[in-house]
Amino acid sequence: MTAEHAKEALNFHLSVYLYGIISFFLCFILIGIPMLIILGLASVVFAIVACIKASDGLFYRYPLTIRLI
Numbered sequence: 001m002t003a004e005h006a007k008e009a010l011n012f013h014l015s016v017y018l019y020g021i022i023s024f025f026l027c028f029i030l031i032g033i034p035m036l037i038i039l040g041l042a043s044v045v046f047a048i049v050a051c052i053k054a055s056d057g058l059f060y061r062y063p064l065t066i067r068l069i
Helices: 002-029 032-055
Strands: none
Touching: 002 032
């Protein structure tokens, strides 16, 4: 079960990194700034929710995650 949580978290954080890079380049047309703010807040909230679910023994699938692993 721990390996599945680790894979899911790694996929989520890789996806957030990719979305951050895309948002950074969109900052030049000013749409990336609010996207970076929303991305930062959402990543913190989703990580906290996943932590609470994992401590309850449940599996949590992060939304908007690209399944790489």
